[in-house]
Amino acid sequence: MHFNLNIKAASDKIKFGEHSCLVKFFIESKLNEKLLASFQQSLNVSLNKIQEKNFLDKKGDELIYYTEKSEPSVIYLKKVKLDEDFTVDFFRNYFAGFIPSIIRKNIKTVNVILPNYNDFKSAFENEEYFLQTFIEGIMLGNYSFDNYKSEKEITDKLNIVFHYTNKNLLNRIIVNTQKIIESVYFTRDLVNEPAITLTPMELGKRAKLELNRYGVNVKVFDKKELERKKMNAILAVGNASSKPPCMIVAHYKPRIKPKKKIALVGKGVTYDSGGLSIKPTAGMLEMKADMAGGAVVLGIIRTAAILKLPVEIIGVVPAVENMLGGNSFKPGDIIKAYSGKTIEVKDTDAEGRVILADALHYASQQKPDEIIDFATLTGACAVALGLFAAGLFTSYDKLADDLLNSGTKTFERIWRLPFWKEFNPLIKSDIADVSNLGPRWGGAITAGKFLEHFVDKKIPWAHLDIAGPSIKHDYTNYTKNYDTGFGVRLIVDYLMKT
Numbered sequence: 001m002h003f004n005l006n007i008k009a010a011s012d013k014i015k016f017g018e019h020s021c022l023v024k025f026f027i028e029s030k031l032n033e034k035l036l037a038s039f040q041q042s043l044n045v046s047l048n049k050i051q052e053k054n055f056l057d058k059k060g061d062e063l064i065y066y067t068e069k070s071e072p073s074v075i076y077l078k079k080v081k082l083d084e085d086f087t088v089d090f091f092r093n094y095f096a097g098f099i100p101s102i103i104r105k106n107i108k109t110v111n112v113i114l115p116n117y118n119d120f121k122s123a124f125e126n127e128e129y130f131l132q133t134f135i136e137g138i139m140l141g142n143y144s145f146d147n148y149k150s151e152k153e154i155t156d157k158l159n160i161v162f163h164y165t166n167k168n169l170l171n172r173i174i175v176n177t178q179k180i181i182e183s184v185y186f187t188r189d190l191v192n193e194p195a196i197t198l199t200p201m202e203l204g205k206r207a208k209l210e211l212n213r214y215g216v217n218v219k220v221f222d223k224k225e226l227e228r229k230k231m232n233a234i235l236a237v238g239n240a241s242s243k244p245p246c247m248i249v250a251h252y253k254p255r256i257k258p259k260k261k262i263a264l265v266g267k268g269v270t271y272d273s274g275g276l277s278i279k280p281t282a283g284m285l286e287m288k289a290d291m292a293g294g295a296v297v298l299g300i301i302r303t304a305a306i307l308k309l310p311v312e313i314i315g316v317v318p319a320v321e322n323m324l325g326g327n328s329f330k331p332g333d334i335i336k337a338y339s340g341k342t343i344e345v346k347d348t349d350a351e352g353r354v355i356l357a358d359a360l361h362y363a364s365q366q367k368p369d370e371i372i373d374f375a376t377l378t379g380a381c382a383v384a385l386g387l388f389a390a391g392l393f394t395s396y397d398k399l400a401d402d403l404l405n406s407g408t409k410t411f412e413r414i415w416r417l418p419f420w421k422e423f424n425p426l427i428k429s430d431i432a433d434v435s436n437l438g439p440r441w442g443g444a445i446t447a448g449k450f451l452e453h454f455v456d457k458k459i460p461w462a463h464l465d466i467a468g469p470s471i472k473h474d475y476t477n478y479t480k481n482y483d484t485g486f487g488v489r490l491i492v493d494y495l496m497k498t
Contacts, residue, residue, distance in 0.1 A: 002103055002142050003158035007135060007178065009170035010161050016071035020109040023076045023098070027119055031056065031079065045075065055079070074107065080115070088123055088133060089411040089476065095137030097477035109159040114170075125409050127166075131173045134162065136489070139181040140478035145192040179306045180492055186210060187299030187485035191470070195271035195288040199243040200319035203270060203291065207248050207298050207317070214305035221247040231318075231358040233337040237351045238320035240275065240328035247359065248294070250315035252301050258312035260370070260498050263363035264301070264491070267352045267375035268294030268319035275322045275348030276330055289483045290352070292470040293374035294319060296487040303492045311495050316363045318355040322348070334432045338362065339454055344432035352377050353447050354436055357454040364456035370399060371461040373451065374487055380443030382468035389413040390469055390486065393448035394462035403462060403494060412490035414464060423449050 014022070024039065033056060040047055045067050047055075055063040055077060063077040078094065080086070102110070114134065117127045124130040138160055146152050164170045190198065190206065198206075204220035211218050223244040226235050231247065238245025248268070269290040273279060279287070294317035301315045329335070333345040335354065339361040343354060352375050363371050381391040389407075392414045394400050400416050407414040426438040426446045434453050438446030448463045455461045469486040473479050 001155060002099060002144055002153065004155050005138065005142055005158055005160060007138065007160040007162070007174050009167045009174060010163050011167055012163055012165060014111050014113075014163060016111065017109050018071060019106055020072045020111060021074040021076060021102070021107050022072045023078070023110060023112045025078050025080050025113070025115045027115070028058075028079045028081045043072075043075070072111065074105075082119070082123075086123060087411065088129075088409065090133075092133040092137035092140065092411070093476050093478065095134060096141035099138060099141030100477075103153070108157070109161060111161045111163065114162055114164040116165075127169070128173055129409065131164070131170055132177045135174055135177040136181055137478070139178070140184070143185060143188060143478070143482065145189065145482050148194070176307065180303055180489060183299045183303040183306070183492075184485040184488045186302055187295045187488050188482060190295040190298065191289050191292045191483040191485065193288070195321070198270050198288070198291075200238065200246050200268065200270050200321060201244060203268060203294065203317070203319050204246050204248045207250060211250055211252075211298065211302060211305065214302060215252075216301055216305050217251045217253075219249045219251075221249065229338065230336075231338045231362075232335050233343065233358040234318045234320060234355045236329040236333070236335045236345075237269075237275075237322055237348075237355050240325035241321035241323040243270075243321050245318070245320040247362070248298075248315070248317040248319060249362075250298065250301050250313075250317075252305050252313045252315075254308060254310050254312065256310055259310050261312040261314070261366075261368045262495070262498075263314045263316065263366055263368040263371045264297045265316045265356065265359050265363050265371060265373035266294035266297035267291065267356055267373075267377065268317040269352055269355070270319060270321055272322045272349070272351065273324060275351060276324060276328050277347045277349040278324065279349060286471050286483075289471055290376050291319065292376050292483065292486070293466060296374045296466070296470075296485065296491075299485060299488040300491045300495070303488065304495060307492075307496075309495050311498050313495075314363065314366050314368060316359045318359040320351075320355055322351045337454065341434065341453060342432040344429040344435045346435055346437040350436045350447070353450045356451055360451060360454040364454075364459055368459060370396075371455060371459055372403075372464065372491070373461075374464050374466055376467040376470055377463075377465045378444045378447045378467055380447070381465040384417070384444060385415055385468055387468040387471070387473040387475060389415045390467075391444050391465040392416045392462060393419045393445065393465070394460075395419055396460040396462065399460050399462050402497070403464075403490075406490050406494040406497070410489045410493050412469070412486055414490070417445055419445065419448060
């Protein structure tokens with residue numbers, strides 16, 4: 001992390017300390033010379049006239065003012081345009097960029113004057129989530145992954161003091177948000193870990209070590225157990241690697257009677273070379289992150305346990321390396337999966353859906369009320385939606401609507417793609433029950449249709465293809481440098497509404 005954060009709520013009255021700064025927001029439509037002058041008078045400072053003029057100008061967006069005093073030493077003023085381009089991500093994204101910008105600036109305390117929620121009611125679901133986005137931005141902007149750097153940054157303490165009229169509400173939001181984002185940290189750490197250290201069994205070890213702390217029961221089915229259970233799809237994909245496959249099962253059960261029992265299934269390919277259908281080098285660079293779906297499942301369960309959510313959750317993560325060797329599964333092979341259905345292998349680089357076949361059948365056997373799976377499954381989904389959103393595939397409208405609503409609220413956006421029965425013939429096999437690869441067109445959809453074969457038809461199920469937004473990208477300040485942990489905030493919100 002960049003800083004050792006200490007986040008707290010305070011009253012409206014600000015007490016500046018040495019090496020402190022102030023962050024203040026103005027709604028552009030309400031900003032005028034009189035309001036800006038009143039603000040300066042309240043702090044007993046005088047802004048540079050040229051800067052003041054530029055900030056009041058419609059083209060002006062932000063003003064950074066260095067005072068001649070040490071209390072505060074810097075004032076950050078930011079304009080907010082409440083127009084069609086304003087989103088619920090505004091404050092989150094601002095602070096995610098702000099935190100890295102003050103590294104090595106000798107700032108010890110950041111005072112933030114939070115704006116009035118009433119001015120933003122139309123954009124946010126409620127006051128609680130409005131406040132939560134500020135804290136999320138601070139924490140997401142503070143994330144770094146430097147475990148393997150020989151020279152690490154010195155982590156200084158940084159006080160974040162939020163000033164708001166409802167101090168008690170804000171304190172409660174700070175506590176809960178910290179728990180959620182710490183789980184995002186855990187997820188991101190797993191995804192950003194290189195494959196040389198995060199092998200399938202190591203993923204199981206870390207899951208057990210972390211989740212046991214919060215009362216979650218974690219079992220790791222090793223290769224012998226997979227063989228005993230005849231989970232041949234997982235075994236086939238993992239067979240060529242010197243690092244044996246496993247399946248992680250994490251069970252969170254609340255102390256009170258659960259409102260619902262949910263199975264979460266996550267793809268855990270800790271490295272994907274493509275197998276015999278080998279990827280080019282450029283295609284392998286991010287393949288340590290091909291277990292992002294599994295990491296998201298573990299992060300969600302960690303959050304549920306810490307927040308004591310009244311929902312029973314069974315997390316299932318099949319973990320493998322997809323490598324090349326004399327024991328590689330091959331195009332043309334037929335695999336008899338755990339469910340008894342047979343799979344014709346047409347491409348060994350379509351391996352994620354193969355291991356999920358066994359995991360989804362296992363999840364179905366647990367008789368949950370619903371199943372949600374997460375997978376960096378197809379490049380086709382990223383082609384369709386870019387890196388902005390995950391693809392949602394389901395035949396259950398209520399489940400789809402609830403997930404879409406949580407995606408809109410959290411800005412971990414998802415988009416529902418068609419899942420019509422007309423796509424089913426595209427993965428038909430002449431020699432097995434189903435093929436692991438369809439034609440070129442509609443690749444993300446046919447991948448989902450393959451998974452559908454291994455889910456109990458009586459159980460509502462949704463598939464989230466997170467291939468795009470789970471990998472680092474430049475579209476927000478908190479996704480630029482590291483793989484993102486996409487999906488934790490989304491599903492935690494969904495579970496909290498269950």
